[in-house]
Amino acid sequence: MTTRVSDSEAAPQRFAQLFSSTRRGARLARRLATHQLDLWGIPHGSELSDAVAHVVAELAANAVTHGHVAGRDFELRLVRTRPDTLRVEVADSRGDRRPEEQQGAPDAESGRGLLLVEALASAWGVTERAVGKTVWAELRHEGQSGRG
Ligand SMILES: Nc1ncnc2c1ncn2[C@@H]1O[C@H](COP(=O)(O)OP(=O)(O)O)[C@@H](O)[C@H]1O
Numbered sequence: 001m002t003t004r005v006s007d008s009e010a011a012p013q014r015f016a017q018l019f020s021s022t023r024r025g026a027r028l029a030r031r032l033a034t035h036q037l038d039l040w041g042i043p044h045g046s047e048l049s050d051a052v053a054h055v056v057a058e059l060a061a062n063a064v065t066h067g068h069v070a071g072r073d074f075e076l077r078l079v080r081t082r083p084d085t086l087r088v089e090v091a092d093s094r095g096d097r098r099p100e101e102q103q104g105a106p107d108a109e110s111g112r113g114l115l116l117v118e119a120l121a122s123a124w125g126v127t128e129r130a131v132g133k134t135v136w137a138e139l140r141h142e143g144q145s146g147r148g
């Protein structure tokens, strides 16, 4: 039996959208992310869709609070690198501050966002941009029969 490389594997599916750097923009980013996944055949309410929704919500919230620069939008990008793997990228314009995992008390009300991202993502990180930075996270749907 041979393994064929399908078109979707050869060319990753991509989505990119700018949002206003506001709480409303962050909520919209989360909703459009799950909508886009649904269009790609990853249904609303599935494990991967829910995980992506959490990660987009946390990274977008961080972009509009910690990464906010007046008058600058943030950008959400989604890349479906494999049928079961999603890369989430959230770019903001603030270059002088970076995400840092907090070592605070477990009942602290802040400092949990990146812990959640860490738990849901197989990997995450930060890359520099000409202006600001991109925080990225990769999520894989575990337990799928496809080969890794
Ligand atoms: N996009 C960002 N730009 C600048 N700093 C960030 C960004 N995201 C996170 N941080 C920093 O990392 C810390 C931890 O983020 P997080 O775990 O989401 O906690 P919280 O947002 O509740 O403070 C933040 O308090 C902030 O100092």
Ligand SMILES: [Mg+2]
Pocket: 058, 061, 062, 111, 112, 113, 114
């Ligand atoms: Mg946060």
